[in-house]
Amino acid sequence: MLEFFYRNPGFAYFLMIAAVIFSYAMQALVNSTFKKYSKVNSKSGVPANVIARQILDSYGLYGVTVVHINGMLSDHYDPRKNVVALSDSTFFSSSVAAVGVAAHEVGHAVQHNTGYIPIKIRSLFVPVAQFGSKSWILFFFIGMFFGMPFLLEIGVILFALVVLFQLLTLPVEFNASRRALNVIDSQFLLERDEMEGARKTLSAAAMTYIAGLMVAVTQLLRLLIIANGRRRD
Numbered sequence: 001m002l003e004f005f006y007r008n009p010g011f012a013y014f015l016m017i018a019a020v021i022f023s024y025a026m027q028a029l030v031n032s033t034f035k036k037y038s039k040v041n042s043k044s045g046v047p048a049n050v051i052a053r054q055i056l057d058s059y060g061l062y063g064v065t066v067v068h069i070n071g072m073l074s075d076h077y078d079p080r081k082n083v084v085a086l087s088d089s090t091f092f093s094s095s096v097a098a099v100g101v102a103a104h105e106v107g108h109a110v111q112h113n114t115g116y117i118p119i120k121i122r123s124l125f126v127p128v129a130q131f132g133s134k135s136w137i138l139f140f141f142i143g144m145f146f147g148m149p150f151l152l153e154i155g156v157i158l159f160a161l162v163v164l165f166q167l168l169t170l171p172v173e174f175n176a177s178r179r180a181l182n183v184i185d186s187q188f189l190l191e192r193d194e195m196e197g198a199r200k201t202l203s204a205a206a207m208t209y210i211a212g213l214m215v216a217v218t219q220l221l222r223l224l225i226i227a228n229g230r231r232r233d
Ligand SMILES: [Zn+2]
Pocket: 104, 105, 108, 173, 176
């Protein structure tokens, strides 16, 4: 399979450009979907931070705190501090999008606190991925500049670790969204017709992770082609 790309490097470049365009499109989709459903207020009118607290309590996770952070769509769960951080557009909002996002971040807190294996593996992998993303370029370009294939290959391996990390992220993200929708449904946090907005918001967000992985995979392919070309020189 790699041989095919080595012989047709143009095709690999085409795939990479297509992946980058797809990634921009998905980013635009998540922004427009969030914008649309952040204008749809839930009938209950309960703000997302209260809902996040309610879900955490229902799991007995009293030790996880819900905090407000600045920014737009910067919502996340911090496993080191055991904190669910909700941004301006989520924390005070009672929109169906905000409820979906808050429940998703709580989903990560539940994963972390209930021994969900994929998030543990992903967490262990964080330092490796951080090292890889910072240093691959250094090895790769020094290897290329001085004609040292060995360094070039280390650069490719380091980048591959970053790609692997992105791959590990996918099941964790999908699972958090599934948990979010299940809990919204079972605890009647949104009405049936409001669920659709939350679901679409989370699906759009999931697509950005898939697009990011596609960009990284095609980039890895491009690095492999360059490294292979140098090896043959
Ligand atoms: Zn997430």
